[in-house]
Amino acid sequence: MKDLDVARIQADFPILKRQVHGKRLVYLDSASSAQKPIQVLDAMDRSYRESYANVHRGVYTIAEEMTAAYEGARAKVAALLGAASPNEIVFTKNVTEAINLVANTWARVNVREGDAIVITEMEHHANVVPWQMLAAERGVELRWIPLTDDYLLDLTDLDRLLDGAKLLSVTAASNVLGTINDISHLSAAAHAAGALVLVDAAQAVPHLPVDVAAWDADFVGFTGHKMLGPSGIGGLWARPELLEAMPPFLGGGEMIRDVTKDGFTTNDVPWKFEAGTMPIVEAIGLGAAVDYLTGLGLDAVREHEKTLTTYMVDQLTNRFGAGLTIYGPRDVEQRGGAVSFLFDNIHAHDVSQVVDESGVCVRAGHHCAKPLMRVLGVPATTRASLYVYNDEADVDALVEALATAERFFAI
Amino acid sequence: MAGLEDLYREIILDHYRAPRNRGELPVPPAHRVEGFNPLCGDEVILYLEVDDGVVTDVRTAGQGCSISQASTSMMSAAIKAKTVEEARGVIRAFTALMSIHESHLAESGLAESGLEGSGEGSVTDGSEGSSELEGARLGDLEALQGVVKFPVRIKCALLAWTTLQQGLDEAT
The missing domain is CATH 3.40.640.10 (Type I PLP-dependent aspartate aminotransferase-like (Major domain))
Structure with missing residues (x-):
């Protein structure tokens, strides 16, 4: 099995060349809908x-x-x-x-x-x-x-x-x-x-x-x-x-x-x-x-996402500690790259709004799973989800944008 | 381009962090009304005590984003001890403030259809004189004007007001 060549994959997705608010587009909402490669277009x-x-x-x-x-x-x-x-x-x-x-x-x-x-x-x-x-x-x-x-x-x-x-x-x-x-x-x-x-x-x-x-x-x-x-x-x-x-x-x-x-x-x-x-x-x-x-090979896709999911969960945990709760299994063998989380004192929508200023696209809301939200006891979560075109730089951009949100809403 | 400071004015963050009139009132005599945004799960619960045409007391509960909760807090402060007619006037003024954007967007073909019929008084002539008049009556609530630059958040700001509208209709 060959590793994914993410830089080459990124070159296939025209939208990733776009800027939002003067920043590189960091698309972390593929669980909602994925971007399209030039081959499909x-x-x-x-x-x-x-x-x-x-x-x-x-x-x-x-x-x-x-x-x-x-x-x-x-x-x-x-x-x-x-x-x-x-x-x-x-x-x-x-x-x-x-x-x-x-x-x-x-x-x-x-x-x-x-x-x-x-x-x-x-x-x-x-x-x-x-x-x-x-x-x-x-x-x-x-x-x-x-x-x-x-x-x-x-x-x-x-x-x-x-x-x-x-x-x-x-x-x-x-x-x-x-x-x-x-x-x-x-x-x-x-x-x-x-x-x-x-x-x-x-x-x-x-x-x-x-x-x-x-x-x-x-x-x-x-x-x-x-x-x-x-x-x-x-x-x-x-x-x-x-x-x-x-x-x-x-x-x-x-x-x-x-x-x-x-x-x-x-x-x-x-x-x-x-x-x-x-x-x-x-x-x-x-x-x-x-x-x-x-x-690409679905085995390689899965391995890429396991590696990147581990990186994202580790970065979120290390940077924000107990102030951020991740809703999902820790064991990467039992999970995919859709990672839902909540800050203790910042609403999911506010988080999503602030990180958008950094060009980072994440989903906020109930993710069409309201019975689950009730089980979790939360009205909404923020979700960052990974795919073949994402890399560690995307995760780093997310973490920095979240740190901005945390500062912005600090009491 | 609209910046975050337009959306999250200091006074909005202040109301979010320290919401006014939080709590409950005994029902009856108070009237309880719930508002819900099914898209994002935000929830506003109002307790209204209306006596002889006057909103003598108001308490708020619920949960949601900074915009919905700050708007709820500011609304409660704005209508307390006002007559029902004055409160309805504030609703109209605030709804007009939020719909200025709608008419601008409509001109550029970007109007968000979800906002139609979100409350009475959603028509404004948008003239300077009118804006000033509304502004004078709204006071602190004017800080929420920045929300209109972020179309998906307008519903957050309006939730408390559509809920109040319903509560006043039911209580009077």
Whole structure:
């Protein structure tokens, strides 16, 4: 495995040449959305300039080129995730839509009143609200796996929580705590209890090697914009037999085989779930992002982030001591590069505002995880999150900017 | 370019560090009202004692950023012992102060849609005379004017005021 050449990677990202408030842009919000390399921008630009047409429709040359590029992107994603076939990948807008797809198709057929769905206290709203909607409509019980004091899942009562459950829906990596969950272990427990497993892999696919077969999951949602691709494209991997059996989600063009006045029959999987004109060029951009990440090697990406996360946590701890609390596991083997923290006496928004003056972009807020915020007992945190283009100089800039904030609000 | 000193004036930091009128009042006779910013989790709780058309006492609770909490503190000081009509006037003046930016941004096509309808009196003619008039009535609250240069923070400054509006509507 080769180390990442971060200087060379940085040169691929035009936005990193930008200045904000006269300072070098230090982008530490990739857990929210990642920046895009020139390779992705070029692939999309080329599509629009040279071959743009709708897919799966025209028989003319450029339409066939676009169809090949769109389906090629599906194959790239399938290979990245360890899927057996490209047809196991359904393109969606993002993970939110992927989970809503499962909640509105598989769950409507398979989850009935009195059944349970198990989620965790560290879920993003995308993996909470669709199940709350189903629970309210169907009389389904929603159960929550709690957290340990070390910000890991507390699996003490896992068997009891899974008893009578139809689905375990869990994040592979927390967007707030950074915690990486042991999906293979959770899958084995869920399957033993007769429940299927949905994995929210929004924060995993961009940052570490993912293999849906090794996870032994049933559904996996991912999103393009966090993995160097454009916004508006993501997807759902699911076991082919599940996709075959699931009813369609959105009705319209492309998802049908035939339509008469009396009704319709559905297209083959995965197009059965891709109604209407899809974000074609975005899918092609995602394919280019997959190429870029594969070129770097996800093992190397993970090692880079482990090293840099250790550096960031150490710098924050050494510089600010007890005045700053980090919400997340200390062991870098159990965490990714999204690091949430709070100063004792400075609100997360004020911190974010002050560091922006130094060109440093960090997220402040509840990170779409309000149940988790309530568990942590805080209204909001500041979060700095790392990716392939970040280096120690970025962390140093963050620490200096935070020191300015600390001085500014000192009593 | 707007600097941090425009946003965090000393008097704002003073109200943040030493908020006025913190606490609770027995309900009833006081009226309790909660305001919440779902985007950032900031929370303002007001206890209003309204007697014969006068806000005889006010206490505040809740949590949030320096701007929301300082604005709450300054608001409590500004309306205490005022008549309900005077308090509504201050709400209108402050909301107008915060929306000056809105009209400027609208002209450059950058208006933040989330601010629409955030309170009554959100229309201002923006003329010098009007600004001076509002300024005279607002006193210390004028320090919050720097917030308008930081559009995402305007909601922080307005939270206490939309909550007060609701509280007065309910209590009277």
